[in-house]
Amino acid sequence: MTSGMPPSDSASRHARAVLPEGWPQPRGYANGMVAEGKVLVTGGLVGWDAKGVFAKGFVAQIGQTLANIKAVVEAGGGKVEDIVRLTWYVTDIAAYRNSLAELGPVYRANFGRHFPAMAVISVPALVEPEAMVEIEATAVLPS
Template sequence: MTLRRLQPPGWPVPKGYANGMVGQGRVVLVGGQVGWDAEGRFPAGLVAQVEQALRNILAVLAEAGGGPEHIGRLTWYVTDIAEYRDSLAALGPAYRGVMGRHFPAMTLVQVAALVEPEARVEIEATAILPD
């Protein structure tokens, strides 16, 4: 089973994400992961926290036997949209370093705060694994 991107005819092709994904199998829901390591330490900066949050998602997903190719949706919550925009050049390589060239449907929103005061980002994932 593989996920398939959904791209309506005539729509511009999005860069770095998909408009939608479709697949069939076991659904894995990964709660919002922040960018701390196994000891609860946060690296400095948004890009490093994004990398760690994505690694954390993959660690949880691996418990179900999945990998990045099974992720159908990511929802990102950032505390500073300007910081996110200013970091785009570095975020692309950081994302690909963890997720490869898999770009699921994604949403990113700014929030006033996250539960962990040091967190700059929290990311949740929906994955579909083969039966």
């Protein structure tokens, strides 16, 4: 059996988080999402601006990457609340773990209190040598 998260945390017009009965409430992500509509999939986006200049530092790159995801989803006619999945690839998992307190405000500045299903994967390197993080997003837009 599933139950959705409170609407203020992770719900849109056509997507909702699911949580198996008896499971603890996740913090900052959803275990699963149910959505209905058109699928928008981003490529792996990195922490550079429209001119290809990377933000300085791990947290700054994550902020820019999330802003880039938001821009792509909005260009496709969606909103951040339509995002149902994020897959993060980070080159320094210790930096990620040590930055959680700083990441919260950066995440909320871009996505508010919307927490889709997420995975964080440590990788040795990314295609762009300066990139410290790359994130893929899946959004389901209203039909």
